[in-house]
Amino acid sequence: MPKPDLEGAYALNSMDDTKRLYADWAGTYDQDFAEKTDFQLPDLVADAYASLGGSGPVLDFGCGTGLVGEKLAALGVSPVDGADLSQEMLAIAGRKACYRDLVSGNVLDGYQMPGAPYAGIVSSGTFTNGHVGPEAIDVLLTLAAPGALFVLSINGVHFDKAGFGAYFDARTDQVSDLKLPVVRLYGPNATGEHKDDTGYLARFRAAYTKGYSI
Ligand SMILES: C[S@@+](CC[C@H](N)C(=O)[O-])C[C@H]1O[C@@H](n2cnc3c(N)ncnc32)[C@H](O)[C@@H]1O
Structure with a gap:
């Protein structure tokens, strides 16, 4: 049984275990993980x-529990859907009332999003680590309008291990204006083994298709 904490999450290697871990973690994630580790990524992604x-x-x-949606709402960005x-x-x-539609499923099976x-x-x-690799971006691109803005956090170790560099190199026809600033995942109040971990805030645009605009 995977333990509902960061170590357990990084070690995930099956869809069933991922579902089990997050089912166990959902009720305490915001307080016991995000607050205690001073988790910066949701705010950094929304702010960017x-x-x-x-x-x-x-x-x-x-x-997840909607930390990005809360921040986007505070910044006046709407509507926001979640998957x-x-x-x-x-x-x-859903209880935070900052999302319009919420859809469940494995990204690699594709999403039928009414808002796309x-x-x-x-x-x-x-x-x-233990979650989703670059192939998920192919699915997300199918849900994006031409020229859509992407801001995706990518764990630094995972970026190298899962081949995100090669992925982006092979998608220059679909991904434009790629920038990969490095950010710290956790704030100054973080403690423990991962307190200094870094990642990328990958931002890019879905390439324009002639005749479309947003
Ligand atoms: C570390 S949580 C991040 C949640 C939230 N975005 C945040 O910043 O707090 C990772 C989330 O990815 C989801 N996830 C993992 N694998 C997935 C998959 N294959 N398809 C869709 N979601 C997945 C998990 O259910 C979990 O809610």
Whole structure:
């Protein structure tokens, strides 16, 4: 049984274990993980999206308990839809009343999102060890309007291990204006083994298709 904490999450290697871990973690994730570790990514992703001029409709992929949605709402970005594997995490997000549609499922099976195509797609903490690799971006691109703004956090170790560099190199026809600033995942109050971990705040645009605009 995977332990509902960061070590357990990084060690995940099956869809069943991922569902079990997040079912167990959902009720305590915000307080016992995000607050205690001073988790910065949800705010960094939302702030970057808004400061780059991102607008709604936006999809928060791997929205979990809704920390990105809360911040986007505070920044005046709406409407925001969410998608996540875990129904228990989505139930917490739903209570925060900052999402329009919430859809559950494995990204690699594709999502039927009524709100697509999106003007933007954001994600915090889901492109990480034991979770989702670059192939998920192919699915997200199918949900994006031409020119849509993406802001996705990607764990630094996972970026190398899962081949995100090669992925982006092979997608220059679909991904434009890629920037990969490095950020710290946790704030100054973090403690423990991962307190100094870093990642990328990958931001790019879905390439324009002639004749479309957003
Ligand atoms: C570390 S949590 C991040 C949640 C939230 N975005 C945040 O920043 O707090 C990772 C989320 O990814 C979701 N997830 C993991 N694998 C997934 C998959 N294959 N498809 C969709 N969601 C997935 C989990 O259910 C979990 O809610």
